[in-house]
Every structure is written in C-alpha cells, then in structure tokens.
Amino acid sequence: MDLQSIKDPSFLKKMNNEELEALSADVRKFLVEKLSITGGHIGPNLGVVELTIALHKEFNSPKDKILWDVGHQSYVHKILTGRAGEFDTLKKFKGLCGFPKMAESEHDVWETGHSSTSLSGAMGMAAARDLKKENNYVLPVIGDGALTGGMALEALNHIGSAKTDMIVILNDNEMSIAPNVGALHTVLGRLRTAGKYNWVKDELEYLLKRIPAVGGKVAATAERIKDSLKYLLVSGIFFEELGFTYLGPVDGHNYEELFENFRYAKKTKGPVLLHVITKKGKGYTPAETDKIGTWHGTGPYKVETGAFVKTPASAPAWSSLVSETVRRLAREDERIVAITPAMPVGSKLEGFASEFPERMYDVGIAEQHAATFAAGMATQNMKPFLAIYSTFLQRAYDQVVHDICRQNLNVFIGIDRAGLVGADGETHQGVFDIAFMRHIPNMVLMMPKDENEGQHMVNTALKYDDGPIAMRFPRGNGWGVPMDEDLKQIPIGTWDVLKEGTDAVILTFGTTIPMALEAAEILQKQGYSIKVVNARFIKPLDEKMLHELFSAKLPVLTIEEAVLQGGFGSYVLEFAHDHGYQNIIDRMGIPDHFIEHGSVERLLEEIGMTTEDTVAKLKSITPKKQKRA
Incomplete structure (x- = not known):
C-alpha cells in the first residue's frame, strides 16, 4: 500500500484482518527504511504497529481521544493520520516532530515527551466529557515503564475511585528505554504468565442468575464467588483493587484478540485496563533482539546489517x-x-x-x-x-x-x-x-x-x-583536549580568565566558550580588545572578579545556552544592582518561548546565538575603536 496516500484513518474501517496484516508489513518496512536515514525511535514504534492500527480501526479519532504516553511510539499513529509524506523531515528543523504535536494534526490530542502524564491528561478529558454530557471514548496508551512513575499511580487512584469511563491500554513490552525494574514490573511479569482473566467472572454471574430460585443464598454469594475466582485466576490483582476491570493479557500483535477485547472493553462500565503484550522492535531483527535499549532511539543505520552510521568520535561522550x-x-x-x-x-x-x-x-x-x-x-x-x-x-x-x-x-x-x-x-x-x-x-x-x-x-x-x-554538561562529545592524569579540586566559586582584554568582557561557560573566543579574535582584528572569562561557577558567582570587572567600567556581555529569565545573566544584573554598578550589561541566551526540534546549530541561528551575533552584540555595547595596525 502507498502509505503516503493516506489522509486519515477512515480507510481502515473496510479492511479485513488479512489486509491489516499486509498493512502492518508495509508500515514496518516503511519505518525501517525511513528511520535508517533520519534516525528516531524505531524500537517502540515497531512494537505498536498492530496495536495502533487496531485502535484506529475500532475507534474514531479524533472524536475518540487517543493519548500516547511519552509519545515516542506515535510514528505509526502519524502515518495513519496522513503524515507519512513528511517522514523525510523527521526531527529536522521545521519538520515532522518526533512526538505528538497538536499543531501537526487534530488527531494529536495530547503532547508528550516526558513519561507518565497520559493518565492524568486522560482523566481531565474524560471529566470534561462527562460534564459536557458528550459521548466519546478516552484511550490513554501507557507503557509498563511509564506506569512506574508516581504521577501515573496517582492518576490510576483517581480514575479508579471516580469510576470514570475510560479504556487504559497498558502497552507491556517489558522495557522502557532500558529494561524495567521494580516491584510493579514483577507484578506485570506474573500477569503475563497467568493466562487470560476477563470475561469469565461475568459469564459466571450470568450462569448464576439463570439458576431457579432455590437459594437466595446462591444469588447472595455470587459476588463473593466472583471475587474468589478473581484471586484464583490472576496472579496479582493490583488493577482490580484500584477499581479497574482488568482485561488480558492480550497478544498485541494479534488482530483477532485485539478487536475482541476492544469490543468487550467498550461494553464495560467504569475504567478498564487492557493489558497488551507487545514486542519492542518487532519485525526487524537487530531491534527485536535488543536487550539493553540500544534500539530504543537511534541515529542512522544500515538496514541490511543494523550497523549504526556514526562519525568516529575524537573525544569521549x-x-x-x-x-x-x-x-x-x-x-x-x-x-x-x-x-x-x-x-x-x-x-x-x-x-x-x-x-x-x-x-x-x-x-x-x-x-x-x-x-x-x-x-x-x-x-x-x-x-x-x-x-x-x-x-x-x-x-x-x-x-x-x-x-x-x-x-x-x-x-x-x-x-x-x-x-x-x-x-x-x-x-x-x-x-x-x-x-x-x-x-x-x-x-x-x-x-x-x-x-x-x-x-x-x-x-x-x-x-x-x-x-x-x-x-x-551537554549532550554529545567533548572537544578532544589533553587530559590531566591527576585529578584536582577547583576552588568553589572561582572563575578563569581565558583571554585578556580591556574594552569589554564576555562572561560565559560550557558550550558557548568557543563561540566567545572566536568572536573576541574576530574583534581583535578590528581593533577591539575583548576579555573572555570562563564563568564556570554559575552559583556562587566569583564576586571578587566581578568587583574588579565592574570597577574597571568594562561593558559586560553574558552568554548562556539556557533561558535568559532568571538565568546566569540575570544573576550578574542582580549583583551589579545590589552593589550600585552602572556598567553596560547585555545578555545572550534562550528567549522566552519553547525551542522546537532541529539541529543545535540551526536552532542557535534561529535564536540569534552565533559568533556573528556575538560580534554584533559586543560592538553595540563597546565604544568604537579605530582599527589598530
């Protein structure tokens, strides 16, 4: 099937299971090929192909609200909602976002990047639905790793106690980014091997009600018998005790099982937890056999071998x-x-x-x-x-x-x-x-x-x-500088002058130091003398050096790869104010809006944090100089 021709999920309604299996294969092939070029979260998405297709066939997005916890498993959802043609731009500047994004599609009803938020968001949507007397399903999809987050457990408690109509899909692949740990993971492990427990208790109640009135005692004990059956059939009743109807475990790669359980969940009042077992990386051997999380999210790779395409690093990460x-x-x-x-x-x-x-x-x-x-x-x-x-x-x-x-x-x-x-x-x-x-x-x-x-x-x-x-410390690799053999202790709150200068001073640290030094060198050729300080302690400030700089009446430019509001530059401004200094102070940093995806270099250009921007800033705050011979 030509996936780029998909406009919305409605085409799924007419497909039978055999056709859906063929679509699954097409989606996996598409993902493996596209992500080999762009990189991305391949493991999580290969694992939810059938689950995502089944959700969109059985339910009606965006009227029915599908929330993807963490969101890195939403690529299949994006394909089915008309964005396959944008995958060449995945995670690139102004391109397709790697997570759900409301601005991209009406089908992205909840934006996520951190885990364990979907259940709280879903509870809010369901409560609003009920207050407005609307009729739709709310379906958060949460992984077994995200379920260990405290916020998810708080939401489970609220949903269960409020008896809210909701279908929670537990996507259990036994991993988050790395293998999962903890007692809840052990509970889920027991559930995976305990066999199905869903309709049996309701079928038992139906049979009991058909017994002639020979014993009000039989009817009176029906609930107790059902509860006893629950303990017998489920190795751990965590979700039932929280107020959920537990369905599963279900093979998340079997369309027949998925549809059967979706339809049962639709008929069930109150909150339902559908426990779906999936295989992370399914359909691509390198990702499927990954045991430590290497294939959770990757850069480019060779499809045939699974070998990662990496530029040799000249320095340690x-x-x-x-x-x-x-x-x-x-x-x-x-x-x-x-x-x-x-x-x-x-x-x-x-x-x-x-x-x-x-x-x-x-x-x-x-x-x-x-x-x-x-x-x-x-x-x-x-x-x-x-x-x-x-x-x-x-x-x-x-x-x-x-x-x-x-x-x-x-x-x-x-x-x-x-x-x-x-x-x-x-x-x-x-x-x-x-x-x-x-x-x-x-x-x-x-x-x-x-x-x-x-x-x-x-x-x-x-x-x-x-x-x-x-x-x-930043993402990525260091600079490849020589390493001292013996470790030292750096006096707390001390800065380091990297380049002397008399006309103005740059205060910066970390990743922006090379840019500051380059700008100072450019300006030196134009007759300016710029001091560059490695302000390595953001707190406490090097007050001794600051007094010296301000007393010398030097204009000051602070640079930080962090938000300006309340940041390092603000701290320097506060210091100047508190000590009565009147020096010119300007700041460079992240502006007051969220920064979208793209290469770091392209993002820095977009927000005006380049060497050229630094040169321009310094010229604007420094008295004009004649070019020196």
Missing part, C-alpha cells in the same frame, strides 16, 4: 566522561554510589554497574523518588551521584528544594543533556535548570569548559562536604 570519573573515584571511596531514574545506558553507567553492582541503583522512571532517595543516603554519610537529564530533573524540583537543599545534604547531581539537545525538541531541551536551581539556598551549580575541566569538577563535587552540588 560527556556522559561517559562523567560516569567514568565517578567510577574512578568510587574505587577510592566506598561511600560513592550511583543513582539513575531508568537511564543507565543514556547516562553511560554500565561500567559503574559492572564494577560496583551493589552501589548502583536504577530506581525506574521515578525522578522524584531518585532525588529523595539520594538525600536519604546522604544523611547516612554516603556520597550519592544522581545522574539525571536536565529535562527530567524538572520533575524532581520540589525534592531538590525540600529534601536535598533545605537539609543541606551532600548530593552530587550530574545534570546531563544541559542546554539545547536538538532533535527531540521542546520537551527535551535542557534550558531551564539554571533558572530553577540557582535561587535555591545551599546549591552550588557549575559547568566545565571542556572534558579536562569536567573531570576535575567531578572530583571537586565528590570531595565537597558542605552541601548539594550540581554539574551541568
């Missing part, structure tokens, strides 16, 4: 640099432990886990718990390293404030993917952490200029005993 330095220090200090909320692969903690399995904790998709768990360990004189992406740290904000900083505990937070991450777009850009962390009392926040300074910062953090400390 930042995640690896940080985790391996933590591992090195853990050999000397038995108090060091590593904690991750379901990201052991992304955070490059496999080596640490292999060497120190008893000191490695993967708590699942539970960022809030991870932060407070780290705090608890710190109260016992341990040295926890919390490895977490910037965008996921947002979810643990209260725990950082209330449990870590308020108690002034020695937790080292490694803020991975800080700054723009590019292709994953709005939900994953790590641009808010400075603004939401720098104002918290007791917090130390820093960012290195290169991987050599990075290893020294990790050492500094794990030897720091005066409270919480966090280090931001």
Whole structure:
C-alpha cells in the first residue's frame, strides 16, 4: 500500500484482518527504511504497529481521544493520520516532530515527551466529557515503564475511585528505554504468565442468575464467588483493587484478540485496563533482539546489517566522561554510589554497574523518588551521584528544594543533556535548570569548559562536604583536549580568565566558550580588545572578579545556552544592582518561548546565538575603536 496516500484513518474501517496484516508489513518496512536515514525511535514504534492500527480501526479519532504516553511510539499513529509524506523531515528543523504535536494534526490530542502524564491528561478529558454530557471514548496508551512513575499511580487512584469511563491500554513490552525494574514490573511479569482473566467472572454471574430460585443464598454469594475466582485466576490483582476491570493479557500483535477485547472493553462500565503484550522492535531483527535499549532511539543505520552510521568520535561522550570519573573515584571511596531514574545506558553507567553492582541503583522512571532517595543516603554519610537529564530533573524540583537543599545534604547531581539537545525538541531541551536551581539556598551549580575541566569538577563535587552540588554538561562529545592524569579540586566559586582584554568582557561557560573566543579574535582584528572569562561557577558567582570587572567600567556581555529569565545573566544584573554598578550589561541566551526540534546549530541561528551575533552584540555595547595596525 502507498502509505503516503493516506489522509486519515477512515480507510481502515473496510479492511479485513488479512489486509491489516499486509498493512502492518508495509508500515514496518516503511519505518525501517525511513528511520535508517533520519534516525528516531524505531524500537517502540515497531512494537505498536498492530496495536495502533487496531485502535484506529475500532475507534474514531479524533472524536475518540487517543493519548500516547511519552509519545515516542506515535510514528505509526502519524502515518495513519496522513503524515507519512513528511517522514523525510523527521526531527529536522521545521519538520515532522518526533512526538505528538497538536499543531501537526487534530488527531494529536495530547503532547508528550516526558513519561507518565497520559493518565492524568486522560482523566481531565474524560471529566470534561462527562460534564459536557458528550459521548466519546478516552484511550490513554501507557507503557509498563511509564506506569512506574508516581504521577501515573496517582492518576490510576483517581480514575479508579471516580469510576470514570475510560479504556487504559497498558502497552507491556517489558522495557522502557532500558529494561524495567521494580516491584510493579514483577507484578506485570506474573500477569503475563497467568493466562487470560476477563470475561469469565461475568459469564459466571450470568450462569448464576439463570439458576431457579432455590437459594437466595446462591444469588447472595455470587459476588463473593466472583471475587474468589478473581484471586484464583490472576496472579496479582493490583488493577482490580484500584477499581479497574482488568482485561488480558492480550497478544498485541494479534488482530483477532485485539478487536475482541476492544469490543468487550467498550461494553464495560467504569475504567478498564487492557493489558497488551507487545514486542519492542518487532519485525526487524537487530531491534527485536535488543536487550539493553540500544534500539530504543537511534541515529542512522544500515538496514541490511543494523550497523549504526556514526562519525568516529575524537573525544569521549560527556556522559561517559562523567560516569567514568565517578567510577574512578568510587574505587577510592566506598561511600560513592550511583543513582539513575531508568537511564543507565543514556547516562553511560554500565561500567559503574559492572564494577560496583551493589552501589548502583536504577530506581525506574521515578525522578522524584531518585532525588529523595539520594538525600536519604546522604544523611547516612554516603556520597550519592544522581545522574539525571536536565529535562527530567524538572520533575524532581520540589525534592531538590525540600529534601536535598533545605537539609543541606551532600548530593552530587550530574545534570546531563544541559542546554539545547536538538532533535527531540521542546520537551527535551535542557534550558531551564539554571533558572530553577540557582535561587535555591545551599546549591552550588557549575559547568566545565571542556572534558579536562569536567573531570576535575567531578572530583571537586565528590570531595565537597558542605552541601548539594550540581554539574551541568551537554549532550554529545567533548572537544578532544589533553587530559590531566591527576585529578584536582577547583576552588568553589572561582572563575578563569581565558583571554585578556580591556574594552569589554564576555562572561560565559560550557558550550558557548568557543563561540566567545572566536568572536573576541574576530574583534581583535578590528581593533577591539575583548576579555573572555570562563564563568564556570554559575552559583556562587566569583564576586571578587566581578568587583574588579565592574570597577574597571568594562561593558559586560553574558552568554548562556539556557533561558535568559532568571538565568546566569540575570544573576550578574542582580549583583551589579545590589552593589550600585552602572556598567553596560547585555545578555545572550534562550528567549522566552519553547525551542522546537532541529539541529543545535540551526536552532542557535534561529535564536540569534552565533559568533556573528556575538560580534554584533559586543560592538553595540563597546565604544568604537579605530582599527589598530
């Protein structure tokens, strides 16, 4: 079938199961070929082909609301809703988003990038439907990994207690990004092997009611018998006790089973949980046999072999640099432990886990718990390293404030993917952490200029005993600089002058330092003398150096790959105001809107954060100079 001819899902209504099987094969072939060029979340999407097709055949989107938790498994949904022709632009600037996007289609009713939000959103939609006396189905599709998130459990509790009409699809593929962990995963494992439990109890009730009136006792005990049957047939009744009718487990690649259970769920009052078993990566051997999450999301690859197409790296990945330095220090200090909320692969903690399995904790998709768990360990004189992406740290904000900083505990937070991450777009850009962390009392926040300074910062953090400390670092690889053999401690709150100058000063850190140095060199040829400072400690500021700079009446330009509101530049402005300085201060950073997907370079151009923009800014705040001979 020509998938690019699809306009909406209505064509599915006339297809039989054999035709649907052929469509499934076409969709898988399309995904494998297209994503081999663009990269993307191939594993999750290959796993939900039949489930997505069945949902769109049995229900009527967008009247019926299909919500995709996390959203990285929505590619099949996008194909069926008329976007196959845009897949060449997947994750590119102004191209097809890798997650549901309301602006793209009326069928994208909920935008997601973080996990565990679909059930709460669905409950809101269902409650609004009921208040407006409308008639439609609400169908959140949530994975077994996302179900471990605290927000999902809160929503389950609310939905069950309110007895809201809703069909929750539990897409159980035994993995999130990495293999799932925890007690709930064990419960689901028992359910997978317990056999089907759905219609039996209702059929029993029907039979009991047909018995002649020989015993009101029989009728009176019907409910008790059904409950006993429930315990007999299901190895774990977690969802039933929460108020859901549990259906399944169902083979998520079998159309007959899916349609049979969808139709039964439609007739059931109150909340239904349909437990669907799928195979992540199904239909493409390299992805299907993946056991550690390598094929969850990938760059380009060769279809025939599954070999990834990568440019040889001249420097270690930042995640690896940080985790391996933590591992090195853990050999000397038995108090060091590593904690991750379901990201052991992304955070490059496999080596640490292999060497120190008893000191490695993967708590699942539970960022809030991870932060407070780290705090608890710190109260016992341990040295926890919390490895977490910037965008996921947002979810643990209260725990950082209330449990870590308020108690002034020695937790080292490694803020991975800080700054723009590019292709994953709005939900994953790590641009808010400075603004939401720098104002918290007791917090130390820093960012290195290169991987050599990075290893020294990790050492500094794990030897720091005066409270919480966090280090931001970007996605991708370092610069390939020479690495010191011996680790050093960097004095807290000290900056480093990288280039002297007398006309103006750039204060910046991390990924924007090369741009600042390049701009200073360009301006030097035009007669300007620009000082460049590595403001590696975002909090506390190097107040001694700031007093020197402001006293010298230098114009100041701050640059940060983070939001301007409440960020580093704001901190410098506050310092100047509080000490009565009147210097010209200008700022460059992320403007006050969400940054969509695209390459980091293209995004920086779009928001005016290039070398050319830096040169122009400096010229605008610096007294004009005659070109020097």
